[in-house]
Amino acid sequence: MKIGIDKIGFATAQYVLNMDDLAESRNVDPDKYSKGLLLNNLSITPVNDDIVTLGASAAESILSEEDKNTIDMIIVATESSVDQSKAASTYIHSLLGIQPFARSIEMKEACYGATAALDYARLHVQKHPESKVLVIASDVARYGVNTPGEPTQGAGSVAMLISKDPRILLLNDNSVAQTRDIMDFWRPNYSTTPYVNGIYSTKQYLDMLKTTWAEFQKRFNTSLADFSAFCFHLPFPKLALKGFNKVMDKNLPEDFKEKLKENFESTILYSKEVGNIYTGSLYLGLLSLLENSKNLVAGDQIALFSYGSGAVAEIFSATLVDGFKDMLQTNRLETLKNRIRLSVEDYEKLFFEEAAIDSEGNANIPEYKTGAFTLKEIHEHQRIYGKVNDK
Ligand code: HMG
Numbered sequence: 001m002k003i004g005i006d007k008i009g010f011a012t013a014q015y016v017l018n019m020d021d022l023a024e025s026r027n028v029d030p031d032k033y034s035k036g037l038l039l040n041n042l043s044i045t046p047v048n049d050d051i052v053t054l055g056a057s058a059a060e061s062i063l064s065e066e067d068k069n070t071i072d073m074i075i076v077a078t079e080s081s082v083d084q085s086k087a088a089s090t091y092i093h094s095l096l097g098i099q100p101f102a103r104s105i106e107m108k109e110a111c112y113g114a115t116a117a118l119d120y121a122r123l124h125v126q127k128h129p130e131s132k133v134l135v136i137a138s139d140v141a142r143y144g145v146n147t148p149g150e151p152t153q154g155a156g157s158v159a160m161l162i163s164k165d166p167r168i169l170l171l172n173d174n175s176v177a178q179t180r181d182i183m184d185f186w187r188p189n190y191s192t193t194p195y196v197n198g199i200y201s202t203k204q205y206l207d208m209l210k211t212t213w214a215e216f217q218k219r220f221n222t223s224l225a226d227f228s229a230f231c232f233h234l235p236f237p238k239l240a241l242k243g244f245n246k247v248m249d250k251n252l253p254e255d256f257k258e259k260l261k262e263n264f265e266s267t268i269l270y271s272k273e274v275g276n277i278y279t280g281s282l283y284l285g286l287l288s289l290l291e292n293s294k295n296l297v298a299g300d301q302i303a304l305f306s307y308g309s310g311a312v313a314e315i316f317s318a319t320l321v322d323g324f325k326d327m328l329q330t331n332r333l334e335t336l337k338n339r340i341r342l343s344v345e346d347y348e349k350l351f352f353e354e355a356a357i358d359s360e361g362n363a364n365i366p367e368y369k370t371g372a373f374t375l376k377e378i379h380e381h382q383r384i385y386g387k388v389n390d391k
Pocket of ligand 1: 029031032033035036037079109110111112148149150151152184185196197198199201202205233234235236238239276278307308309
């Protein structure tokens with residue numbers, strides 16, 4: 001059976017921090033961010049826009065009523081969850097009006113979670129061919145003011161509808177995962193921001209890539225020559241570029257290497273404007289590739305490298321299907337220009353503002369601009385979400 005991504009959508013914050021503004025304020029050479037990290041802008045969420053509202057907005061942008069009546073599983077992959085017990089997908093299930101007989105869960109392993117979710121979705125559809133599964137990778141990446149990770153923050157959500165006979169790409173039944181118990185990046189329950197061994201994390205990312213790719217090639221008797229593009233987890237685009245250079249085979253013909261390079265540049269276009277969105281970053285890279293590459297055609301193979309700190313890596317592959325371009329947008333970079341540019345002072349207030357919960361567990365939530373959904377209030381410790389403008 002052919003199973004894969006039938007639809008893919010994206011949502012991000014309505015506010016943006018420009019990297020040159022941040023560099024000036026932090027007394028850093030702007031080239032360090034624009035050339036050293038390959039970042040131009042970061043999406044900044046206010047307190048009423050979180051993984052639930054972003055995830056619901058990303059999914060709402062792609063789902064039809066027929067999809068909502070057919071989806072029987074919703075998986076949210078995240079590492080910036082709003083609750084230790086209740087899955088974010090239960091809120092999203094209700095906000096989207098998905099039929100009641102569905103399973104809703106949340107999955108976690110740093111930025112890797114959505115890759116495990118996709119595999120579970122694929123196996124579920126294999127067992128129940130009429131099912132559709134909604135996989136949402138949703139995160140707010142917040143490192144803190146004046147930390148080394150600050151220029152790599154971001155926020156966003158990628159929603160993917162998994163079904164049989166998909167209209168974008170097939171998820172091939174080949175993957176190699178690797179686990180290492182390391183402390184490169186982690187966030188204990190008592191902390192709102194992560195602890196990071198930054199340079200160590202980049203070395204682990206690159207070494208997990210090298211060793212997993214070697215094993216993948218060996219197990220599936222394949223090589224870079226079989227692929228038209230390689231997508232990488234994108235904590236910041238410069239690290240993915242280093243990854244791309246690591247997997248590059250210098251013996252390939254020049255024009256083929258050029259095609260791979262062009263496609264790599266397409267994978268990082270959105271990430272340059274949004275920053276790290278943790279679980280969704282790899283899939284934002286995939287979306288960016290599909291919507292911007294000039295040379296991809298049906299039948300092309302794409303390799304994907306997923307990495308989540310802690311750490312788990314996985315390489316797997318996908319095959320493009322006929323008509324995939326019809327399922328995509330062409331003006332996303334233009335839309336991103338509509339975000340509201342914040343001064344550094346306003347970014348510091350907006351991104352780190354927390355709900356002021358009183359002793360009864362109530363909080364009024366300020367009404368900042370969001371996508372289609374917003375956190376309206378907290379009432380007796382319960383988060384109340386709704387559509388924007390619904391009273
Ligand atoms: P840093 O202090 O900015 O490091 O921290 P740097 O001094 O090495 O500078 C970065 C780059 O800018 C270097 O480029 C410099 O040369 C260059 P490179 O040598 O590596 O190619 N540079 C300049 N370029 C042009 N003009 C200049 C200039 N100055 C410097 N004037 C670090 C970088 C990544 C450590 C930091 O941003 C950080 O801690 N980030 C957060 C952690 C992270 O993103 N790690 C990535 C791997 S782990 C991962 O991917 C998982 C993750 O997504 C989380 C999860 O799984 O949940 C993070």
